[in-house]
Amino acid sequence: MRPRTVLYEAFAGSGMLDNPEAIFRQLRRDSEFSDLVHCWVIADPALRRRLEAEWRSEASVCFVGYRDWSYWRALATSGYLVNNATFPSEFSKRVGQIYLNTWHGTPLKTMGYDMPDGPRESANTLRNFLAADWLLSQNADMTEVMYRKAYRLDGLFDGGVIEEGYPRTDAQQLDASESAAVRELLTERGVALDGRPILLYAPTWKGTRFSEVADDVAELVATVAQLQARVGESYTVLLKTHQSVFRFARRDPLLRGMLVPNDIPTNTVLAVTELLVTDYSSIQFDYLATGRPMVYYVPDMDAYRGGRGLYLHPSTWPGPLARNADELGDAVAEIAHGRDAWQSARREWSARFAPYDDGAASKRVIDVVFRGQGAGRRVRALEDTRRPRVLMYIGGMRSNGITTSGVTLANALARDGRLDVSVVYGRSESASRIQNAQRLDAEVRQFLRVGAMNAGRLDHRRRGQGPSVELWKDEWRRCFGDARFDHIIDFSGYSTFWAQLLLAGEGKHTIWLHNDLGRDANRTVNGRAHLRDELHGVFELYPRFETLVSVSRELSRINSAALTAHAAREKFTWVPNLIDADAVRASAATPLRSVVERAIADGSADLAAAATRLAAEPDAIWFVSIGRLSPEKNQRRLIHAFAEVAASHPELRLLIVGDGPLRAALEHEAAGRGVGGQVVFSGNSPQPEALLGAADCFVLSSDYEGMPMVLLEAAVLGLAIITTRFGSVNDAVPGAKLTVVEQSEAALAEGMRAFLKGEVARARFDSDAHNRAALDRFVQVLGALPARD
Structure with a gap:
């Protein structure tokens, strides 16, 4: 570290400009700071040569290129950092550095989360703001509109906002x-x-x-x-x-x-x-x-x-x-x-x-940042009523049950208002993942992880071992700056990378268990246990989490018994998934013709064909199953049971929504059983509820589950539900009557026949009461707040 060096950057090295230039000039005029070394980032080589010639006689002024070796060294070692925009995604402020972000103007046009696609557009800016010790504000409006609201720093930014005008306007006098x-x-x-x-x-x-x-x-x-x-x-x-x-x-x-x-x-x-x-x-x-x-x-x-x-x-x-x-x-x-x-x-x-903006703004800013004299200056804090801060990693935003339940929980917590809620996920260009992120409520602060971990290949191989724990702390600071959270939640629970990153932050750490993870770790697909190494890596981190949360009481019992070698039993508890019933009903009300049109536009031929058949065959009786096409869902058993029943009921159809490694094998199975024309595979759907709502009976054929969101969704829509008996089935949909059958083709077929006889009643489910209880259970388990009276 070079504590008396100041690194200045304006507009990614466009020149000696803006607020950084005004601060630089004022520091050079003040004899108290004659020992400072001033280093400017200049991107254009020709401009840099001209400036070097102009300042050649000044030993205390130097220049570095933008994103070259000298830039990274200066960025990592300068005691003071002054920027009017953002440092790149590799930047991670080191302990001991003082970062002043001056920004470059009071906003008239929308900024931050207020912009279209705001969370994605704001990712690196938010990262920089949270790394800063000081934010500069031209006026009180800018503080409120931009920092507090547009970038959602209220309640999270622990530095100071200096409201003393813009140093650059000194040059207008x-x-x-x-x-x-x-x-x-x-x-x-x-x-x-x-x-x-x-x-x-x-x-x-x-x-x-x-x-x-x-x-x-x-x-x-x-x-x-x-x-x-x-x-x-x-x-x-x-x-x-x-x-x-x-x-x-x-x-x-x-x-x-x-x-x-x-x-x-x-x-x-x-x-x-x-x-x-x-x-x-x-x-x-x-x-x-x-x-x-x-x-x-x-x-x-x-x-x-x-x-x-x-x-x-x-x-x-x-x-x-x-x-x-x-x-x-x-x-x-x-x-x-x-x-x-x-x-x-x-x-x-x-x-x-x-x-x-009276010609003396630079002096006042220097008083605060370089002299440490904030008394008598306009310096504001952005903390609100200090609601407990919660950060959740809800997975990769893929279209699956974890994403659905994570988005629902984050939205419910934000609307409840008792907690300050943030979520984090990796940036992706996938249209479906972007759409899933857009389902997050405006009150949920979104962090998109941009850039990559600052480490060499050997460091990456060693990460998680001994001294390399510091790598994770560095990565935490790179992603979240100086932000602090009271509760840090790995809601996904399937990634060693994210578990290690979240454990690097200070706070109470909780990890979610969405399934029978002992069985998940040993599940094989085409002879390979794809999750074994990853999940065992997560299991080894369990001792560092304060709480391990399964999504139902019975699932917690199953996981605590299976994973007792990795964590003490008292760490295991449960919080049920919430369900956004309004969103489910709204999506289910989507006309099938709209599903077809969207599928055609997206190039999803199988989905378009499935929705077309669903709409065109109103006299058929449609069973529907939704889930990943993988062994634990056991759609093979479902196809066999359906074939047995359909042999005497040609009006029956089975719609299988989802995709996965067993797609081809299952299609072959249906054809081999003589029901290839009656079993329809749609592939993934961005609106599976529309297909679910158009069907007559939902069927789940899994070997094991946690608290499957699709069961809650079917219950919200009041469908008749047939499910195989898995370990946590009794509290999978609290209060709703399900028809539970044993895990055999014969039992599943008998359940389908019972539906045809009118013996399977439609589910009744009070989603509002369920959500209230689940939300209170969440804050009680985390110890974030007392439960409601």
């Missing part, structure tokens, strides 16, 4: 000679100035992919040309682009002489700007401190509000809104002729959004 120097600098860098007032056009980037920003340049060229033609001799029009657009814009010869170089601090340009034309950019909040007029050019207002979203209604903005080039020209001409009707509105906005 210039006297006449300093303003002349800025204009001279612009001229030296190729900007064509001729003494006329500057009109700066500074739009935000409105794209969705940084690889496609070249498409914006042609539109920018046209707008600048129209502006210059309209204002004539009144102004010189300059263009300031978003950082990501600049590298494309600088190649366009039509912008030569009017494009502001990317590495010139924006606020020094604002200091000499007489009129700002912008749209949704946060640059407007900085410009408020000048008191000068602004015009908003928003031809895409309706689309932008509908797609990205805005925090402040356009009717409140402190300047005229132009929807097209003519309106823009008219608005600029009005101001050029001294007709400015927006002065009062600008003063109100300035008092609200720029109250501390």
Whole structure:
């Protein structure tokens, strides 16, 4: 560690810019900090060479490339880290480092979880914020809207928020000679100035992919040309682009002489700007401190509000809104002729959004971060009423029962309001996993694990052994920064990687057991016990968990007996799964034609064909079974039993929903038993409830289960239910009457015949009462809160 080195990064190394640049300049002016070494991240090699030449005589200033070896070393060893955006996914703050994240603007457009696909878009930013010791806020609105709400830091971020204005706006307080120097600098860098007032056009980037920003340049060229033609001799029009657009814009010869170089601090340009034309950019909040007029050019207002979203209604903005080039020209001409009707509105906005941008913000921020003098400064904490914090890993978001029950539990806990609830899962580009994550309630904070563990191959082979425990602590800090949780839950229970990662966090650790795990560990598919090594790795970690939770009372007894060699019996307990009955009913009400249309669009031919048959054969009697096509579900026994009954009932159909390694073997089995035309395989379905609700009777043929979600779903829909007898069957659906048969083909066939005779009643299930009891059981078992009276 080099405790007196400060690493600065702005916009992924775009230059010496923004708030980091202002803090750097102020630290260099203060003799108290003359011992500091200042290290800047500069991505462009040509710019880095130019800056190195400019600062060659200053031994305390150095430069590193972006993401090269010197960058990683500086990032890992500098005592102070200052960034206006985010460090990359490899970054993990070390103990002893002090991280100030200044961000780069008060938001007008939606941010964080408020954005479309917000959890995925916010993953690395949230990680950085939680690693920070200090977050910088330009005003109280920014603290509330962005940090507390948009990034869901309320109740989780334990650092301080400094509300002392933006250091970068100090550069807007210039006297006449300093303003002349800025204009001279612009001229030296190729900007064509001729003494006329500057009109700066500074739009935000409105794209969705940084690889496609070249498409914006042609539109920018046209707008600048129209502006210059309209204002004539009144102004010189300059263009300031978003950082990501600049590298494309600088190649366009039509912008030569009017494009502001990317590495010139924006606020020094604002200091000499007489009129700002912008749209949704946060640059407007900085410009408020000048008191000068602004015009908003928003031809895409309706689309932008509908797609990205805005925090402040356009009717409140402190300047005229132009929807097209003519309106823009008219608005600029009005101001050029001294007709400015927006002065009062600008003063109100300035008092609200720029109250501390007075030219001394840098000094105040340095007092807090570098001197440790927070007394008398505006420093806020974001902790709420200190509800207990719960972090849950609910698996890989695959379409299965664990995901369904995990999402349901997280949503119920968040809506209950007694706990602060977060979930974590690995980032995936799978459409089905993204859709499953989107089922999480807005009140559930989502962490997406991005990037990979910082370790070499040998470290990975040794992880979990001796000193390598430190690797897991490093990975925890990389994923969650300095965030602390009272309860850390491995709700999946099937992954050694995630179990070890979660155990690295401080808090009470609980792991869920969704099945008869002793049998699961020994289950073979095509001669291989696929889960044996992974589950035995999890079993070895059981002693480090305070509580082992099965999903039913009887399953807890089974697991405690089978796994007693790995954990003391008193650690085993149970909490039943919850069920989102409203969601089940809503999905079940989906018309089958909609299921067919979606399946065709997704390329799921088997599902489309199955839903089509289900809809087209109303006189048939449909048995349905849903589950992974693997040995423990024993669909082979189900097919044999069905064939026995169907021999005298040609109107019967069996719909098997799901996929797995035994798909081909089961299809062959059905054909061999003569019921290939009556047994329909749909494959996986994003809405299995729609198929379930259209059937007549649900059948489960498993050898063993935990508390299968599909039984709860069938009970919610009031279906007749036939199930084989497995260890925890008696409390699989509390309070609901099931027809339970022995684990044999003959018994299962007899159950089906009983249904045909009208002897299998429809299930009755009070899902609300069940969920209330399950939720109270959860908080009681975890000791998170006392149960309700």
